[in-house]
Amino acid sequence: MNNSPDKSSWEEKINALLDGELNEEQAKSLWAAAERDSALDGAINEAVELHRVVAKLQFNDMPRSLGRKLRQIPRQTSAHERSGFLQLRWGMVAATVLVALMITVSQVGPGEPSEAEIAQGRRDFNLTLTYLARASSRTSSQIASNIGRGFSAPVTRHTVRVISDQFKLNRE
Amino acid sequence: MNKWMIAVLTATLSLSAMAQQDELEELPGYVEFGELKSVYGEPKVMINIGGTLLNFMGAASKHDPEAAALLKNLQGVRINVYSTEGQTGPALEQLTKVKNMLQEQDWEPIVQVRETGEEVQIFMKVDGEAMQGLVVMAVDGDEAVFINIIGMIDPSQLAEVMEQFDVAVDL
Incomplete structure (x- = not known):
């Protein structure tokens, strides 16, 4: 030019x-x-x-x-x-x-997420919880053998229940 | 023109992602899981949800007070899942490295399961009466799962939310 x-x-x-x-x-x-x-x-x-x-x-x-x-x-x-x-x-x-x-x-920081991003975040969060639950099913038998099947029954469904009870035991 | 636009937009996206990542790395509940991509390739699941999105998810859960309360206090959710296809060695080695690091950083071991070619480790970081972070690592012949939940976590609240999210154990 x-x-x-x-x-x-x-x-x-x-x-x-x-x-x-x-x-x-x-x-x-x-x-x-x-x-x-x-x-x-x-x-x-x-x-x-x-x-x-x-x-x-x-x-x-x-x-x-x-x-x-x-x-x-x-x-x-x-x-x-x-x-x-x-x-x-x-x-x-x-x-x-x-x-x-x-x-x-x-x-x-980043702007307000769109409804689609929030929905995707919820699906991602759900998937993460699903993996947590799977880890729980793997650990439940070990928990049962360590602390007794009857006591472990309430915590066998989800890892967080396992964690929750363990957390309480540790605190005590 | 295009090169300017690409530079500007790339910088914008990179800065946004870096800002969130940097923000998470500063938190006491954050855990660096290391690198397994060179062994197993791209993760089959890789999720990074930052505090901003979690807050908006919480705000969008007004009909679900437990979920809203939980999400409000979370600062980050990260998960990496790799397909191991029977080769558990590298993943178990990485799990051991992370486990040792967590123990050095005063994370509390909650559940440890070790069987042949399979291991599950759950740790949490506690400050006083509140949890700051949760780590779940699970390796078997199918996959290696590394989960890091960052923020103030009430375990019973999380359990309630899992019920309401209708979480299924089978994928």
Whole structure:
């Protein structure tokens, strides 16, 4: 991509495109230019994807100043950045988004699980309990031989019952 | 673009998983079971449920107060199950290593069953009157099972929940 005078305004046009501020003719003109210039085409695609990522970020979960900074990035342009803006700008956005995500994750941890994840968690938990119960069935005969079959009867069904009674015995 | 997106999304997922894993590793009831993948391949069952998901599962169990109370106090549930296909040696060796480690760390042995080619070990970590962690290791000719339940566990409460989850012994 060269730095012709027309291309120096692409950044603003890309921002305007993302914000829905270009009219039909201006948008067509930008897309036509993108068809002729693969670097511009790539920059537009990159901007669109990053715009989606930024839009999904929970700004309330990160420091206010960082959220403000992220919102401002698509607007900030200095004269000396314009020469190589397409790579620098969106690369900077991506790096900033990454930092923001790191801070967000470290501050608030993973987000609220979906109903499907909760249902899967319940199935996983049930499977874990099933394996606990199987371990119990293996240990029950040993318990019976050690402490007597009559006493072991109430604890033979589940490992936790075995553990519970053993725990009480240990405590006593 | 794609490389940036991949980097960002990969970092997000990795950070989330790492944050949960790091959180669990800090807890006194957490136990590292070591590595058996190189011997038995990928585990047939591998479950890691973190505290966040357990809390939400508890909140979703309002109709089941025992389960809600139990899940609320749990901080993690982990299970690895490998198919041994008759080769119990490496799994029993790993079980012994973990058992020795637990004894050094003052875990209490609860049940120990040793038969030819088969072993079951159950340990728990106690702080005062409350359990902080439970470990169940069971190895036989079919599979090697390593379970770690982390958090405040009331055994009788767990038994009640098992009844209500309609847990079957046969898989």
